[in-house]
Amino acid sequence: MPLESPILLKNIPTPPWGEFADRKTLSYDDYVKADGYKSLDQAIGMEPKDIVEIVKAAELRGRGGAGFPAGMKWSFLPPQDGGQRFLAINCDESEPATFKDQVLTEFDPHLIIEGIAICMKACQLDTAYYYIRGEYHHHRVIFENAIAEAYANGVFGENSRMGKVNERWPNLYLQRGAGAYICGEETALLESLEGKRGWPRIKPPFPAVAGAFGRPTIINNVETLSMVVPVLANGADWFKSMGVGRPEGAPPNVPASFGPKLFGISGPVQRPGVYEDNLGVTLKTLVEDHCKGMIPGKQFKAAFHGGISMGVLDTTEYEAEMDFDIGKKYNNLGLGTACATIIPHDVSMVAMARNCARFYSHESCGQCTPCREGGNWLYKMLTRIEAGDGTMKDLDLLLEIASSMGSMPGTTICGLADGANWAV
Ligand SMILES: Cc1cc2nc3c(=O)[nH]c(=O)nc-3n(C[C@H](O)[C@H](O)[C@H](O)COP(=O)(O)O)c2cc1C
């Protein structure tokens, strides 16, 4: 375990202050002193399929938003055919008020790099791209330095300690995005990586079969890959001793919410930041304990609990358990990025909804009519309602447009439209 278990980051307010004020990027040497790269050494001595089995047994679910089981995704790759196979690491992180991957990139870049290398070994991928949000200038520089350190210490490149992967020396490159939210959607990210406009692709084929440059590609979030490191070091049972299991008697194919998770809390709380706790922690605990409560004079009214795409928890849902089942239990889209924006008593929910609609109408790539047209309508109508010029009929129309944007499967190419209607 490279860092103190089960905390990947230790809890850090953002920007770090108080007892965390002098937190610095962990260099290669310091990371190794803290037992870093031991999981990679362990992986190097293993059969690739056995690494995948451990990740599968841990039931590690993707931390990028959709919660798809990582080990299962890895096993979708077709057999080797001698050609290149890619890993794309999703650090686009453009969901408003989501900043957990930024903090990992800044403070623990070698944890991420170790997770990347383990994934490459497990899935026999020879080339990895770290796709980082264009606005993360400072973090990009930090990560490029960390990549250089990893090359200098034989993690990647010719004579890599991993040996040839898929008959090629493994390489890791950094690719910057150019500021489009949609490029976080995995197939838009691939288009952008290929130098094209970031338009989501129709699936199937899924990226594991035909991804970057038409070749098999695994796409994982930064936090998902970081979590692979402690999973390998401590085993599946250790990981499953944290979080929320499946209900008693439920068959094994019902997904559970095991393990620790990063939660990013912003809004009028005393100590906003990224905190690690077990899945299932309540929103109230995150606000009251980790963030030391609301700032004086502000009361909790509601929260975008997992990024604005996931919907809203209301005042009565302050004690909602933050796990992958939150959507089913509290009528929203899901846990998303688990980065909650806290809304205080004196902020208008109409204004919040209008602001979200503005964001989505701007960020829609425009390929699908319900998303391109619906988003704009929602924004215009909410602007009118906020100005006091709405009618009761507007409310029905709002709901009608919102439900036509995402509730019917197959109406749009990607999930942006679905996320766009939840605020309404
Ligand atoms: C509009 C949209 C934006 C997204 N943005 C991100 C993002 O910034 N980072 C991310 O990891 N996943 C994002 N996703 C989810 C990815 O498509 C994909 O599910 C994820 O990167 C897979 O990694 P994981 O399985 O490790 O979670 C987004 C999805 C949609 C529909």
Ligand code: SF4
């Ligand atoms: S749903 Fe919206 S963002 Fe996604 S592909 Fe369609 S138009 Fe583009």
